[in-house]
Amino acid sequence: MTTSSLPRAPRRDAAANRESLLAAARIVFNRDPSASLEAVAAEAGLSRRSVYGHFANRDELLLELVTAGGRRVASALESVTHPDPLVRLALIASTLWREVESVRAMALVAVRGPLAPHTVATLGSIRANVRAAVTEGQADGSMRRDLPAERLARLVENTALAVLEDSTEHPLGARDGGRLVMLMTLAVVGLSWRDARDFIDGWAELAWPGDTAWPDCTVRPVATGSTTDTDVTHG
Amino acid sequence: MTTSSLPRAPRRDAAANRESLLAAARIVFNRDPSASLEAVAAEAGLSRRSVYGHFANRDELLLELVTAGGRRVASALESVTHPDPLVRLALIASTLWREVESVRAMALVAVRGPLAPHTVATLGSIRANVRAAVTEGQADGSMRRDLPAERLARLVENTALAVLEDSTEHPLGARDGGRLVMLMTLAVVGLSWRDARDFIDGWAELAWPGDTAWPDCTVRPVATGSTTDTDVTHG
DNA sequence: AATAACTTGCACTGTTATGTGCAAGTTATT
DNA sequence: AATAACTTGCACATAACAGTGCAAGTTATT
Numbered sequence: 001m002t003t004s005s006l007p008r009a010p011r012r013d014a015a016a017n018r019e020s021l022l023a024a025a026r027i028v029f030n031r032d033p034s035a036s037l038e039a040v041a042a043e044a045g046l047s048r049r050s051v052y053g054h055f056a057n058r059d060e061l062l063l064e065l066v067t068a069g070g071r072r073v074a075s076a077l078e079s080v081t082h083p084d085p086l087v088r089l090a091l092i093a094s095t096l097w098r099e100v101e102s103v104r105a106m107a108l109v110a111v112r113g114p115l116a117p118h119t120v121a122t123l124g125s126i127r128a129n130v131r132a133a134v135t136e137g138q139a140d141g142s143m144r145r146d147l148p149a150e151r152l153a154r155l156v157e158n159t160a161l162a163v164l165e166d167s168t169e170h171p172l173g174a175r176d177g178g179r180l181v182m183l184m185t186l187a188v189v190g191l192s193w194r195d196a197r198d199f200i201d202g203w204a205e206l207a208w209p210g211d212t213a214w215p216d217c218t219v220r221p222v223a224t225g226s227t228t229d230t231d232v233t234h235g
Numbered sequence: 236m237t238t239s240s241l242p243r244a245p246r247r248d249a250a251a252n253r254e255s256l257l258a259a260a261r262i263v264f265n266r267d268p269s270a271s272l273e274a275v276a277a278e279a280g281l282s283r284r285s286v287y288g289h290f291a292n293r294d295e296l297l298l299e300l301v302t303a304g305g306r307r308v309a310s311a312l313e314s315v316t317h318p319d320p321l322v323r324l325a326l327i328a329s330t331l332w333r334e335v336e337s338v339r340a341m342a343l344v345a346v347r348g349p350l351a352p353h354t355v356a357t358l359g360s361i362r363a364n365v366r367a368a369v370t371e372g373q374a375d376g377s378m379r380r381d382l383p384a385e386r387l388a389r390l391v392e393n394t395a396l397a398v399l400e401d402s403t404e405h406p407l408g409a410r411d412g413g414r415l416v417m418l419m420t421l422a423v424v425g426l427s428w429r430d431a432r433d434f435i436d437g438w439a440e441l442a443w444p445g446d447t448a449w450p451d452c453t454v455r456p457v458a459t460g461s462t463t464d465t466d467v468t469h470g
Numbered sequence: 471a472a473t474a475a476c477t478t479g480c481a482c483t484g485t486t487a488t489g490t491g492c493a494a495g496t497t498a499t500t
Numbered sequence: 501a502a503t504a505a506c507t508t509g510c511a512c513a514t515a516a517c518a519g520t521g522c523a524a525g526t527t528a529t530t
Contacts, residue, residue, distance in 0.1 A: 011498050011505050036487065047508050052489070144428035146418070151405065155419065158397035166389050183381070184390065184423065193379035193425030246475050246528050271517060284520095285477050293518070 018054045020044040025065050026106060033109040037061075063118065066110045070122030073099045077126055085137035086186065086199065090206050092129060093160055093185040094178040101177060104168045111161065130156055137189060144190030152189065159188045175208045182206065253289045255279040260300050261341060268344040272296075298353065301345045305357030308334045312361055320372035321421065321434065325441050327364060328395055328420040329413040336412060339403045346396065365391055372424060379425030387424065394423045410443045417441065 024044035028035045037058055041048045055061040076099045082088045100107045110119040120127065131153045137143030144152065163181045172180065179200065186196035200206045259279035263270045272293055276283045290296040311334045317323045335342045345354040355362065366388045372378030379387065398416045407415065414435065421431035435441045 008499070008504050013498065014506060017506085037489095038487085048488095049490095049509070050507055053506070056489095058488070146428060146432060147415075151401070154401050154405070155397065158401055159394060162390070162393035162397050166386070166393055170386065170389070180382075187422045187425070188419065190422070190428030192427035192430065193381060195427065197381060243474050243529070248528065249476060252476085272519095273517080282478055283518095284479070287519070288476070291519095 014054075017044070017046060017050070021046065021051060021054055021061070022065055022068070025061055026069075026103060029062075029065070029109065030103055030105045033105060033113065062115060065106070066115050066119055067122060069103060069106065069110065070119055074123055074125055077129070080129070082205065084142075084203075085133040085140070086142050086189070086191075087203055087205065089130065089133045089137070089156065089185055089189065090182040090200065090203075092126065092133070093156075093181045094206070096126070096160060097164070097178045097181045098174070100164065101174055104164050108161065108165060108168070127153070127157070134189065155188050156185055159184050175210075178208060249289075252279070252281060252285070256281065256286060256289055256296070257300055257303070260296055261304075261338060264297070264300070264344065265338055265340040268340065268348060297350060300341070301350050301354055302357060304338060304341065304345065305354055309358055309360055312364070315364070317440065319377075319438075320368040320375070321377050321424070321426075322438055322441065324365065324368045324372070324391065324420055324424065325417040325435065325438075327361065327368070328391075328416045329441070331361070331395060332399070332413045332416045333409070335399065336409055339399050343396065343400060343403070362388070362392070369424065390423050391420055394419050410445075413443060 021040065021044045024042075025040045028040045028043050032039075037051050038048045040061075041051050051061070055064070073096065076095055077092060080088060080091045080095055082091060110116070131149065134143060134153045134156065135149045138145050138149060138152075147155070160181055163177070163184055167177055167180075182200055183193070183196050186199060187193065191199065256275065256279045260275045263275045263278050267274075272286050273283045275296075276286050286296070290299070308331065311330055312327060315323060315326045315330055317326060345351070366384065369378060369388045369391065370384045373380050373384060373387075382390070395416055398412070398419055402412055402415075417435055418428070418431050421434060422428065426434065
């Protein structure tokens with residue numbers, strides 16, 4: 001049975017178009033956050049008019065986009081747990097990088113723009129996690145104690161955003177970006193650059209997914225020789 | 236002699252109004268960078284129409300505002316010279332803080348917004364100085380060498396901006412802000428938090444102007460006891 | 471006091487964007 | 501093939517905001 005008799009089921013291509021619009025919006029708004037719906041519709045191969053067949057207004061489209069992205073990121077971050085608060089922080093940073101890398105500009109708008117409150121709500125758990133890791137790290141002495149936890153946590157967040165921002169204009173490989181964001185995070189919480197580097201290289205879980213883990217290293221150069229004091233990036 | 240005979244001198248109050256408009260623009264645009272000229276004129280106690288008696292258009296007003304601010308900052312930074320690149324970087328950071336503190340939002344717009352190219356041009360010397368200090372610091376081993384100088388320099392800049400940004404929402408005393416911006420700068424270039432703290436406290440020229448300098452210390456707590464591991468800020 | 475320099479209000483144009491109503495088309499579904 | 505579900509193009513309403521012309525006011529200067 002297909003539900004009742006008279007009212008017909010919604011067409012399947014409509015849903016597809018809706019997705020097209022969201023995808024287009026992601027692309028267009030990622031290029032220019034204040035782009036018009038005209039531009040979005042064009043990117044989707046639809047007419048401006050039809051946007052309103054799927055979304056009540058611009059804000060609703062934006063909201064849906066940001067919410068979806070936020071949920072994706074939040075869920076990816078849920079799996080981040082580790083006893084060591086420094087590792088946890090580094091993991092949060094690099095996970096965030098991985099999730100957001102392809103939508104940097106959008107993400108920045110979501111966090112900095114008028115939708116910020118909503119985004120923050122969706123991503124509240126991250127903030128809480130960062131905050132908790134920082135507090136814990138300060139308590140066990142692994143993180144700097146000369147700043148109140150709240151401020152330090154915000155600085156950690158903003159630093160990560162700064163890396164994202166910079167990489168929007170000066171692209172960075174996915175892997176280099178992940179490493180850089182960890183390095184900067186650790187720097188902000190108080191580690192020297194050598195300590196941060198060694199710390200990252202010392203924990204298998206902080207290695208880039210594709211790479212062979214530290215213990216059974218075959219390909220990857222170890223922490224001595226050419227890798228030491230070598231650029232993370234070439235550009 | 237008052238120039239020629241027929242053409243009269245421009246009225247002095249006109250110049251005053253022009254200043255009023257610039258001052259108003261600084262206030263209004265600092266609150267909302269995309270505010271209307273209506274709002275600016277209102278703040279200045281003038282009519283929207285009269286804005287066009289002084290500036291050809293919105294952009295010209297904006298430009299003048301940003302240029303003036305830029306020049307002020309640039310000139311303040313010209314006096315920053317020091318043999319030690321770390322000290323120089325810290326001085327640039329705290330000088331910048333001092334100059335920009337009261338116009339944070341505007342400054343952020345000037346740097347991030349559409350006028351960025353122009354601002355960058357005006358402030359080109361800063362960028363060059365930062366760049367030079369970083370290169371020098373990497374050469375003498377006092378700064379991290381795992382990142383190319385360009386990127387590290389940008390990270391230094393962006394970190395300073397991040398502190399500015401954070402302090403817009405979560406105010407910071409002038410002095411605490413200056414110290415924080417130095418701490419973060421040193422952190423980014425590779426110092427551990429303790430090293431950064433000791434470094435700042437070790438150089439008289441990095442002390443806050445009002446404070447008595449290190450050598451003949453009378454009031455200020457020295458680097459042992461209560462100051463160690465103590466909050467820079469209370470809020 | 472004469473007068474040029476300013477300011478003001480109003481009306482108007484132009485631009486850019488959002489959002490709606492509707493008739494006429496197209497397409498998936500039954 | 502019938503038909504409801506979508507899409508489309510067009511016209512239109514609305515809303516901010518920028519920028520201009522002009523006539524009538526006000527005010528500093530000479």
